[in-house]
Amino acid sequence: xxxxxxxxxxxxxxxxxxxxxxxxxxxxxxxxxxxxxxxxxxxxxxxxxxxxxxxxxxxxxxxxxxxxxxxxxxxxxxxxxxxxxxxxxxxxxxxxxxxxxxxxxxxxxxxxxx
Amino acid sequence: xxxxxxxxxxxxxxxxxxxxxxxxxxxxxxxxxxxxxxxxxxxxxxxxxxxxxxxxxxxxxxxxxxxxxxxxxxxxxxxxxxxxxxxxxxxxxxxxxxxxxxxxxxxxxxx
Numbered sequence: 629x630x631x632x633x634x635x636x637x638x639x640x641x642x643x644x645x646x647x648x649x650x651x652x653x654x655x656x657x658x659x660x661x662x663x664x665x666x667x668x669x670x671x672x673x674x675x676x677x678x679x680x681x682x683x684x685x686x687x688x689x690x691x692x693x694x695x696x697x698x699x700x701x702x703x704x705x706x707x708x709x710x711x712x713x714x715x716x717x718x719x720x721x722x723x724x725x726x727x728x729x730x731x732x733x734x735x736x737x738x739x740x741x742x
Numbered sequence: 743x744x745x746x747x748x749x750x751x752x753x754x755x756x757x758x759x760x761x762x763x764x765x766x767x768x769x770x771x772x773x774x775x776x777x778x779x780x781x782x783x784x785x786x787x788x789x790x791x792x793x794x795x796x797x798x799x800x801x802x803x804x805x806x807x808x809x810x811x812x813x814x815x816x817x818x819x820x821x822x823x824x825x826x827x828x829x830x831x832x833x834x835x836x837x838x839x840x841x842x843x844x845x846x847x848x849x850x851x852x853x
Contacts, residue, residue: 661840669845670828670843670844670845670846671828671841671843672843673840673841673842676840720786730788731776731788731841732787732788733785733786733787734785735785736785736786
């Protein structure tokens with residue numbers, strides 16, 4: 629099973645700043661995704677991180693706010709830009725791997741914006 | 743658009759009792775359904791998926807297309823089953839991995 633290392637695990641940030649979250653997988657995955665879990669709510673897909681090209685964003689999410697990179701098959705970053713308190717959430721990356729295409733998750737980044 | 747509903751936010755049972763976590767979905771295509779579990783201070787992990795028809799840790803789930811349900815069941819709950827459980831729906835094909843999650847159910851199994 630693939631292991632996804634995600635960092636930072638938590639951060640407290642000031643309004644107007646940006647934070648970049650990193651995910652490193654210990655083996656190649658076919659696809660990587662970024663999810664958000666706002667307080668008291670379920671997980672919502674932000675975007676699919678495409679290797680070597682622009683990410684594919686879900687409705688309600690835009691590249692200017694959540695730029696994503698995926699330079700290779702094992703690494704991706706999500707930046708939360710110009711943060712506001714409404715961005716306070718848990719951010720999770722996930723990867724798809726294997727013949728049975730199982731989906732694995734990172735441990736999450738707990739972000740608090742003051 | 744697809745939707746997953748888990749009507750119970752909290753579910754409490756005693757050890758040894760049967761447990762059923764409810765999940766209903768709406769999707770116009772052919773659904774692929776999953777149950778994910780998150781134990782305390784651990785990451786989200788796959789519990790089971792309907793296409794594999796396997797039983798994990800004594801849990802089973804049957805896809806009922808007529809009732810659009812995918813309820814998770816275990817005949818005898820254990821204390822270590824206490825966790826957050828999420829039902830999730832994938833649209834399948836190349837979109838697999840794009841999951842729509844339910845709100846989650848916190849299961850507490852009392853000794």
